[in-house]
Amino acid sequence: MLDQKAAPARLFGRDAELQALDAFFSRARRDGAVLLLSGEAGVGKSVLLDAAVAAAEAAGARVIRATGVQFEADVSYAVLNQLLLPLAPGFARLAEDERNALMVALGLLSGRVPDRTAIVQACLDVLRHEAEQRPLLLVVDDLPWIDRPTTLVLEHLAHHLAGSRIGLLTASRTGEDSHVDPSGLPALHVTPVDAAAADELLRSAFPEMGLRVRRRILTEARGNPLALLELAEALDPSQLSARAALPEVLPLTKGIEALFASRITQLPEPTRDALLLAALEGSGDLGLLRRTATAVTAVTADTTDSALIPAQAVKLIEIDRTANRVLFRHRLVRSAVVESSTNVERRRVHRRLADFFTRDTERRAWHLAESSVEPDEAVAALPRDWPCPRRTATTSSATTSSSTRRCSPRPAPTARPARSSGMAGDMPLTWPDSY
Numbered sequence: 001m002l003d004q005k006a007a008p009a010r011l012f013g014r015d016a017e018l019q020a021l022d023a024f025f026s027r028a029r030r031d032g033a034v035l036l037l038s039g040e041a042g043v044g045k046s047v048l049l050d051a052a053v054a055a056a057e058a059a060g061a062r063v064i065r066a067t068g069v070q071f072e073a074d075v076s077y078a079v080l081n082q083l084l085l086p087l088a089p090g091f092a093r094l095a096e097d098e099r100n101a102l103m104v105a106l107g108l109l110s111g112r113v114p115d116r117t118a119i120v121q122a123c124l125d126v127l128r129h130e131a132e133q134r135p136l137l138l139v140v141d142d143l144p145w146i147d148r149p150t151t152l153v154l155e156h157l158a159h160h161l162a163g164s165r166i167g168l169l170t171a172s173r174t175g176e177d178s179h180v181d182p183s184g185l186p187a188l189h190v191t192p193v194d195a196a197a198a199d200e201l202l203r204s205a206f207p208e209m210g211l212r213v214r215r216r217i218l219t220e221a222r223g224n225p226l227a228l229l230e231l232a233e234a235l236d237p238s239q240l241s242a243r244a245a246l247p248e249v250l251p252l253t254k255g256i257e258a259l260f261a262s263r264i265t266q267l268p269e270p271t272r273d274a275l276l277l278a279a280l281e282g283s284g285d286l287g288l289l290r291r292t293a294t295a296v297t298a299v300t301a302d303t304t305d306s307a308l309i310p311a312q313a314v315k316l317i318e319i320d321r322t323a324n325r326v327l328f329r330h331r332l333v334r335s336a337v338v339e340s341s342t343n344v345e346r347r348r349v350h351r352r353l354a355d356f357f358t359r360d361t362e363r364r365a366w367h368l369a370e371s372s373v374e375p376d377e378a379v380a381a382l383p384r385d386w387p388c389p390r391r392t393a394t395t396s397s398a399t400t401s402s403s404t405r406r407c408s409p410r411p412a413p414t415a416r417p418a419r420s421s422g423m424a425g426d427m428p429l430t431w432p433d434s435y
Contacts, residue, residue, distance in 0.1 A: 011051060012204070012225075013197025014044065020188050021052045021169075028167025029061065029135040034158040036143075036182055037171040039190030042226030042256070045171040048190065049139055052169055061135035061167075068145030077105045079150040080123070083138055090126045098122035105149075116149070120156045127157070131165040143172035143180055151180050158185055174315075192223025201225060206232050210242025220250055220332065227332055230256035252332070252339045260336040263314045272341075274307040275316070279337040280349050280367075284325045292356050347371045 011018065020035075027033035037045050053063050066082035084106060091099050101114035102122035130136050140146065140154070158168055172180070174189075193201070195218065202214050209217075209232065221227035234251040238244035264272065278284070281292055290304045308326060311317045316337075318327045328334045338346065347370070354367035 010204070011044070011047060012201040013193035014048065014051075017048055017188065017190060018051060021048065022055075024169070024186070025052065025056055025059070025061075025137070025167060028137065028161075029059070029165055032161030032164035032166050034161060034168040034185055035170075036180075036185055036187040037169070037190055038174050038187065039171075040174050040192075040224065041258075041260070042224045043190050043192055044225045045173075045190050046141060047225070049141060049169065049171055053137070053139060056135070056137045056167075059135070061137050062130065062133075063137045063139060065139045065141070068140070068142035068147075070145050073145045073147055075147055076149045077107075077119075077147065077153075079140065079146045080153055081106050083140075084123065084126060087126050087130055090129050093129060094122055094125055098125065102126070116152060120153055123153055123157065124160060127166055128164050135165045135167070137167040137169065140168070140170045143170050146180075155181060193225060194223065198223050198225075198228055201228055202232060205229060206240060208237075209240055213240060213242050213246065216246060217250075220335075224332070227256055231332075249335050249338055252335055256332060257336055257339055260316065260333050261340055263316055264336060264340050267310050267314070268307075270303070270307040271310045272337075274304060275311055275337045276341050276345060276349055277353075278308075278317070278326050279328070279334045280346065280370075281353060284327055286319070286324045286326050289326060292353065347373070 024033055024035040037048060039045050049065075053065065056063050064083055064086050066079045068079055072078040084102070088108075091102060094102065098118055098121060100109060100111065101118035103109035104111040104114050105119045127136060127138075146154070154168065154170075157166075161168065170180075192198075198218055198221065199214070202209060202217060206214075213232075213235070217228060217231045221231055230253045231250050232240065234253045234256075235246070236244070239246055264275070267275070274289075277292065278289055281289060286305075305319075308317065308319060312319050315329055316333050318329055319325075320327060328337075350367045350371035354364050354371060357363040357367065
């Protein structure tokens with residue numbers, strides 16, 4: 001059985017996934033089976049693979065793991081090498097032509113590139129012989145980074161496992177291109193955990209966490225287990241216990257920044273600029289973004305729309321033409337966009353946004369404060385001297401005052417912190433399955 005006890009660590013809110021893995025392994029050990037896991041970065045696919053491996057080994061199966069690696073994606077049969085080298089003693093049982101074909105493919109023998117049919121048949125023979133001794137589980141993570149020749153072999157294996165006592169379990173990130181054709185293969189999409197499980201995870205990992213902080217992290221992470229843990233890990237003890245105020249944009253650890261950083265850094269420069277503008281402007285109003293971009297960067301509205309399309313293609317944002325809004329698909333995407341920019345880039349955009357929001361005194365004050373390098377009493381005085389007409393998703397009286405106090409060369413009086421509307425501290429702890 002694939003249960004919580006067999007997993008390397010307790011898995012919160014994953015009963016359904018563990019049951020699906022249990023059913024998969026039961027089929028695999030009897031008659032062969034395949035299962036393709038998919039899900040967003042950080043949702044817990046690798047942890048579920050660990051749980052499956054632990055349970056399979058406890059049940060007496062042999063497990064061989066392989067992982068696709070980006071820099072080896074163009075190396076033929078790199079992942080097949082990881083899967084079959086542990087079974088090399090079994091190569092001696094193969095017919096000579098099959099053995100030679102397999103060894104050339106794995107780089108163990110020099111020769112001409114062998115026919116793929118011979119390689120596939122050799123793989124099947126080696127794997128089936130091993131599975132005669134005891135059930136065999138092949139686990140392949142990061143499927144999009146697997147080299148194409150290995151992918152073709154695995155696709156053939158996936159359709160010819162019947163009667164073999166071989167299980168093939170793979171995992172891939174949603175939204176990333178892969179050579180694998182999943183048509184007709186059993187699949188399990190791993191979604192974020194529900195609000196109750198997310199809350200239980202934080203309570204277990206960080207019992208000292210204050211209620212207000214926990215609600216903020218629950219809202220930001222939206223059920224992504226890695227995000228839940230990493231956001232909390234990035235806070236210092238006073239912030240974690242709610243003795244100190246949280247920043248307007250929560251800091252990211254290296255682990256959580258990596259969730260989205262690769263997709264952000266590979267975007268064209270105009271797209272990254274448009275994302276940073278959207279992240280710092282904060283309202284999501286596409287019309288406002290067009291006007292802001294035109295005033296800030298001297299580009300046309302059409303150019304702004306075109307710049308955002310590549311970010312939508314890699315599922316960082318959604319452009320809702322009906323509502324005329326740009327939505328970050330995850331709150332952490334916005335944080336990652338800000339974190340991946342330089343101080344100079346952020347100050348430049350903040351300054352230009354301040355120049356644009358001449359009639360919105362609070363937003364102007366906040367952007368001026370964030371664009372300042374040296375203390376500036378004129379900027380620090382803005383919230384005290386001007387009325388504050390409204391709050392936005394990215395600013396509040398608390399965040400604006402905090403920023404402008406940093407600009408004052410004189411010590412600021414201590415004030416009771418206000419609740420930031422941008423923190424969504426009183427939002428219900430529920431979220432959709434996809435976003």
